Amino acid sequence: MTTTCKTTSPLHRKSKLAKSLERDVLGIALEIGRRVGTEGHGIVEEFLEDRLEEIGCEPYTTSSFCLPYVQNGESFTNIVGVIPGRDRSKKPLLIGAHYDSVIDAPCADDNAAAVAIALAVAELVAANANLERDLVVAIFDAEEPPYYQTHSMGSNRFYEDQMKPEGVHAALIMDLVGHDICFPGEFLGAVPGIGSMLGKIPGLSKKVINVPFLSDLLFVTGTESNQGLVDIVGEHHSPKDLKVLPTLNRYVGDMSDHGIFRKNGVPYLFLSCGRWQHYHMPTDTPDRLNYKKMAAITYYVCELMAGMDAQEMDRTDTEQFSETLELEASQLKKILGPAHNMVLKRMGLTSISTRDDMTRFARSLLETGL
Ligand SMILES: [Zn+2]
Numbered sequence: 001m002t003t004t005c006k007t008t009s010p011l012h013r014k015s016k017l018a019k020s021l022e023r024d025v026l027g028i029a030l031e032i033g034r035r036v037g038t039e040g041h042g043i044v045e046e047f048l049e050d051r052l053e054e055i056g057c058e059p060y061t062t063s064s065f066c067l068p069y070v071q072n073g074e075s076f077t078n079i080v081g082v083i084p085g086r087d088r089s090k091k092p093l094l095i096g097a098h099y100d101s102v103i104d105a106p107c108a109d110d111n112a113a114a115v116a117i118a119l120a121v122a123e124l125v126a127a128n129a130n131l132e133r134d135l136v137v138a139i140f141d142a143e144e145p146p147y148y149q150t151h152s153m154g155s156n157r158f159y160e161d162q163m164k165p166e167g168v169h170a171a172l173i174m175d176l177v178g179h180d181i182c183f184p185g186e187f188l189g190a191v192p193g194i195g196s197m198l199g200k201i202p203g204l205s206k207k208v209i210n211v212p213f214l215s216d217l218l219f220v221t222g223t224e225s226n227q228g229l230v231d232i233v234g235e236h237h238s239p240k241d242l243k244v245l246p247t248l249n250r251y252v253g254d255m256s257d258h259g260i261f262r263k264n265g266v267p268y269l270f271l272s273c274g275r276w277q278h279y280h281m282p283t284d285t286p287d288r289l290n291y292k293k294m295a296a297i298t299y300y301v302c303e304l305m306a307g308m309d310a311q312e313m314d315r316t317d318t319e320q321f322s323e324t325l326e327l328e329a330s331q332l333k334k335i336l337g338p339a340h341n342m343v344l345k346r347m348g349l350t351s352i353s354t355r356d357d358m359t360r361f362a363r364s365l366l367e368t369g370l
Pocket of ligand 1: 102110144
């Protein structure tokens with residue numbers, strides 16, 4: 001007989017989730033890495049198949065979760081499962097992240113963390129059975145160089161060759177979602193209070209500094225791909241323990257597997273904490289991740305999924321663009337709080353009231369190396 005604990009507090013649930021995220025990261029972020037064609041890649045493939053099975057996924061098309069493909073004589077494998085929804089006639093949602101690594105090292109933030117979150121979201125969706133639509137859990141191969149943005153890239157092959165003709169209703173892709181956001185010292189010099197304090201640190205401009213009130217930032221691009229997403233991201237603007245900053249995908253380009261969905265006019269969201277000092281380095285290790293932040297992202301993604309499930313989202317042509325300036329500007333103001341006006345001033349702006357203002361702000365921020 002099994003008993004369920006009905007008195008679990010939200011805090012307890014969250015730390016339990018953080019622990020299970022860490023377990024999955026440790027199962028993926030092997031020291032030997034998981035570059036395409038290596039032993040580690042094969043081990044992780046099996047680990048992910050087992051996890052999809054445990055979670056209660058069905059295979060997407062064939063009898064296996066593994067969807068192999070060959071490109072230029074090289075063998076690859078996407079790993080794809082489905083959590084059945086209540087109305088299987090509706091177009092499915094997709095959550096996706098790549099599992100290959102760029103070097104023979106753990107690459108925990110890139111991208112074991114995102115895969116772990118995708119698995120956790122699938123697990124919660126299966127347990128709550130709260131979605132009308134099927135949820136396709138797509139763990140893509142070959143996102144990293146030398147395959148990045150080529151025909152070998154797993155998400156490209158999935159979209160063009162492996163996806164069912166019904167397509168997907170909307171896609172949510174994650175990359176680099178396991179770390180605290182740190183700021184270059186140079187940028188922080190502009191923030192009142194902090195700037196004067198840090199001014200005394202030698203070599204400040206070369207240092208990377210963790211600012212507690214900004215470490216829980218999460219960037220979201222793609223809101224602009226559909227009006228329905230503007231409504232959903234706007235509605236869930238203050239998730240617990242996270243600061244969400246929507247920004248335009250074109251400011252940073254197609255950094256990950258969402259590119260193929262964007263190009264084909266599929267409503268999509270891309271979640272990322274951006275690059276950090278351990279990006280593509282052997283130092284991107286599981287002990288450097290923030291599992292509590294990852295738990296907060298997991299719950300946030302569940303909220304977004306429920307929103308996308310219920311929202312009608314007409315396919316747009318790829319040129320169509322939903323204006324998100326108001327949402328971007330109000331979130332920025334909320335996140336920067338009392339420092340908002342000073343940061344703007346430092347960037348030569350008095351307010352953000354036009355798209356040009358926002359573009360200028362985004363460029364200045366990107367120049368700092370974020
Ligand atoms: Zn990468």
